[in-house]
Amino acid sequence: MYDVIIIGAGPAGVTAGLYTKRANLKVLIIYKEPSGLEKADRIENYYGFENGISGEELYKTGIQQAKNLNIEIKREEVTNIQIEEDKVYKVITENETYHTKTVIFATGNKRNTPKIKGIKEFEGRGVSYCAVCDGFFYKNKDIAVLGNGNYAIAETNELIHIANHITILTDGEKAPEIRADNVSIDTRKIREVRGSNKIEEIDFEDNSKMKTDGIFVALGVAGSSEFAKKLGIITNKDKIVVNENMETNVPGVYACGDCTGGLLQISKSVYEGTKAGLQAIKYLKKDNEKV
Ligand SMILES: Cc1cc2nc3c(=O)[nH]c(=O)nc-3n(C[C@H](O)[C@H](O)[C@H](O)COP(=O)(O)OP(=O)(O)OC[C@H]3O[C@@H](n4cnc5c(N)ncnc54)[C@H](O)[C@@H]3O)c2cc1C
Structure with missing residues (x-):
């Protein structure tokens, strides 16, 4: 101690x-x-x-x-x-x-706030910075973790037993090493996050889209x-x-x-x-x- x-x-x-x-x-x-x-x-x-x-x-x-x-x-x-x-x-x-x-x-x-369009706007409405604090709200949901370092892995581990599925979004960066049945990794570059009352969708630079119930930001350290x-x-x-x-x-x-x-x-x-x-x-x- x-x-x-x-x-x-x-x-x-x-x-x-x-x-x-x-x-x-x-x-x-x-x-x-x-x-x-x-x-x-x-x-x-x-x-x-x-x-x-x-x-x-x-x-x-x-x-x-x-x-x-x-x-x-x-x-x-x-x-x-x-x-x-x-x-x-x-x-x-x-x-x-x-x-x-x-x-x-x-x-x-x-500062760890990503410069992705829509992230700031949806803070508290599907965008969270703390898995321990907010993970419970995403029980059995499909969510994403933004980041690719040790911190992103630690936040993902907090959510593994709560969420239905977690996509780690690296936003074009190298994929981290993590293995779990309900975790996948997506290295596409993100253009913006969108929704109405709360976050609903992620748009990528290659014009593809992904539905999501929430994003946990865990960039860098x-x-x-x-x-x-x-x-x-x-x-x-x-x-x-x-x-x-x-x-x-x-x-x-x-x-x-x-x-x-x-x-x-x-x-x-x-x-x-x-x-x-x-x-x-x-x-x-x-x-x-x-x-
Ligand atoms: C280019 C440049 C020039 C500068 N010139 C001057 C000057 O001329 N005069 C002046 O007075 N000041 C200057 N500064 C500012 C000065 O460097 C800072 O004010 C000072 O270093 C702040 O000290 P700090 O101990 O608060 O934080 P920092 O020196 O920034 O140290 C932060 C520490 O926290 C650690 N850390 C953060 N997160 C984690 C984590 N999750 N796990 C483990 N470790 C973590 C980092 O690794 C680092 O060791 C300059 C700064 C820069 C970048």
Whole structure:
């Protein structure tokens, strides 16, 4: 059982890791890819570097700093998070399931809304972003999952025992590996999704069509808004809503950095990572005092 699991290894996640680890907590940082920071050619607006620093160097130094403190770091994709029991969270990756008392989201600024005509219009009317939350509404229906990565497979697995049939729509991308009697894969490029009150049909670029009762969007890597929905965390558009202490509305769950919106800058990520870390420490200390 971890005290703290941090999702994301950018400046927000690593900073939260430094504070929580130095408070003697059992900390795990899980990340899928290097921070977006790695792509920054030159950072010249962050304190302490007289000639600036490359984003890659700053990112790698941060990771090394965390490793030097013996923070456990794993490179895995988080595909699901669940509340296991009172005050314990289950963080599920493509390889493992981890248990933790607190979760800190430091997942960065990523949008997973596809640019397919009609998707936005039918959100909540047949277009869903969360299999655990909405799967039940599609009992014995024919539905589609949009995506082709680990996250799409995880969402499909949530739906396999609920839906009649699931078509994984890759929208022209490579087919994922998944085998189940009621799952098929369709690699056609999508032109638009259509319907009247709710979604009814998918039109493809080659002028063919497919009837559907619903679409679950699971593109790329699950981001903060997808996780938030699974845990009942309040969001504003695709950003996690936090108070001044980086607390979400769910006890023991925090968010920091670009995933909370506002200024998308390193300095703000470091500040919020600090706050989230300190708040998690406070929460765990209070919990221990009650025992
Ligand atoms: C090209 C470029 C130039 C920039 N220049 C500057 C600049 O000059 N000055 C400045 O202050 N800022 C700059 N920025 C912005 C800065 O990089 C960000 O504000 C900062 O990196 C945000 O930190 P973060 O920790 O919130 O998120 P990120 O650094 O984006 O890290 C997010 C982490 O979450 C992980 N993650 C997300 N989802 C999952 C999942 N499902 N499973 C596992 N891991 C997951 C990612 O793999 C990543 O490790 C620039 C950004 C870019 C892209």
